Amino acid sequence: MSIIDSVEAEVHRLLSGEHTGHDWHHTQRVRNLALSIARDEGADLEIVDLAALFHDVDDYKFSGDHEAGYRFAKAFLAGQGYPAERAEHVASIVHDLGFKGAGVDDTMPTIEGACVQDADRMDAIGAIGIARAFSYGGHMGQMIYDPGERIEQHASFEEYRERSVSSIGHFSEKLLLLKDRMKTETGKRIAEQRHAFMVRYLDQFHAEWNGNG
Numbered sequence: 001m002s003i004i005d006s007v008e009a010e011v012h013r014l015l016s017g018e019h020t021g022h023d024w025h026h027t028q029r030v031r032n033l034a035l036s037i038a039r040d041e042g043a044d045l046e047i048v049d050l051a052a053l054f055h056d057v058d059d060y061k062f063s064g065d066h067e068a069g070y071r072f073a074k075a076f077l078a079g080q081g082y083p084a085e086r087a088e089h090v091a092s093i094v095h096d097l098g099f100k101g102a103g104v105d106d107t108m109p110t111i112e113g114a115c116v117q118d119a120d121r122m123d124a125i126g127a128i129g130i131a132r133a134f135s136y137g138g139h140m141g142q143m144i145y146d147p148g149e150r151i152e153q154h155a156s157f158e159e160y161r162e163r164s165v166s167s168i169g170h171f172s173e174k175l176l177l178l179k180d181r182m183k184t185e186t187g188k189r190i191a192e193q194r195h196a197f198m199v200r201y202l203d204q205f206h207a208e209w210n211g212n213g
């Protein structure tokens, strides 16, 4: 069994019961897009595929531990006899990946990391991103929209995480910011289209809300 096949089987097992937007289908979409970006960028495809596979296992939001995803990826790859330096690269991408607030640094030191991060963020915008935002919001008991709420650009991950906004509020605190944070040229191009679709969606949402749609 190749390393990709072993990791795929394990991650599929772990994520198949997950329905909060971090499910197996999300992982598959991120893999496919990350690999397609990686081909354009000339990145190491195996590192990209492995990091995409592991990226949401033991996510902070559900595990409450910033290092859990990193540790799991490293330990699993070590258990398969995968070279330590490459395992460290994969695990460090998993560690650095997530959005942590508008004002928080999100540097990705390697091109492989940039490919996976762009692909993960792409799945948070456009038509699929809209679906995931309302799915997550419903799961957390958030309102779809709260016209009086204050929108913040967070300077720390803790502030960002502790905040509870409506799902429409989440567009302003994260989703509308992602297009300008894409790191690869391919990512930037695809994000433009998806961003434009979200802006159209929000215009229609507000028009209907205000009785003009």
Ligand code: ADP
Pocket (backbone or CB within 6 Å): 021, 059, 061, 097, 098, 099, 120, 121, 123, 124, 129, 132, 133, 134, 136, 137, 142, 165, 166, 167, 170, 174, 175
């Ligand atoms: P990332 O993978 O960039 O760290 P998250 O794991 O925070 O993203 O979020 C997973 C999905 O849930 C994304 O589509 C994200 O936009 C959505 N989501 C996260 N927080 C909220 C929120 N407060 N309201 C609505 N959707 C959210």
Ligand code: NI
Pocket (backbone or CB within 6 Å): 022, 026, 030, 055, 056, 120
């Ligand atoms: Ni993800």
